[in-house]
Amino acid sequence: xxxxxxxxxxxxxxxxxxxxxxxxxxxxxxxxxxxxxxxxxxxxxxxxxxxxxxxxxxxxxxxxxxxxxxxxxxxxxx
Numbered sequence: 001x002x003x004x005x006x007x008x009x010x011x012x013x014x015x016x017x018x019x020x021x022x023x024x025x026x027x028x029x030x031x032x033x034x035x036x037x038x039x040x041x042x043x044x045x046x047x048x049x050x051x052x053x054x055x056x057x058x059x060x061x062x063x064x065x066x067x068x069x070x071x072x073x074x075x076x077x078x
Contacts, residue, residue, distance in 0.1 A: 009033075 001016045011031040017023040030037045036058050038051045053061070063074055 001018055003014045003016075005012045005014075009032060013029040013031070015027040015029070017026070025041045025043065028039045030039070035055070036053045038053070039048050041048050060072075060074060063072070
């Protein structure tokens with residue numbers, strides 16, 4: 001299950017793990033104009049872990065999900 005919310009400065013997507021236990025904590029993705037952050041609470045340390053990705057890294061990640069094993073460089077759109 002997931003939710004999408006449009007806030008003033010970001011689009012927020014929350015991914016909720018469903019199914020058989022053990023389940024993972026929710027993942028919150030904040031998409032800003034200049035970056036994307038991915039956050040997940042860690043119950044073992046009682047902290048939120050945050051990763052910040054540039055727009056280019058998000059583009060590469062999206063492409064990587066549909067490609068076989070290898071090393072790639074995406075050509076700029078002309």
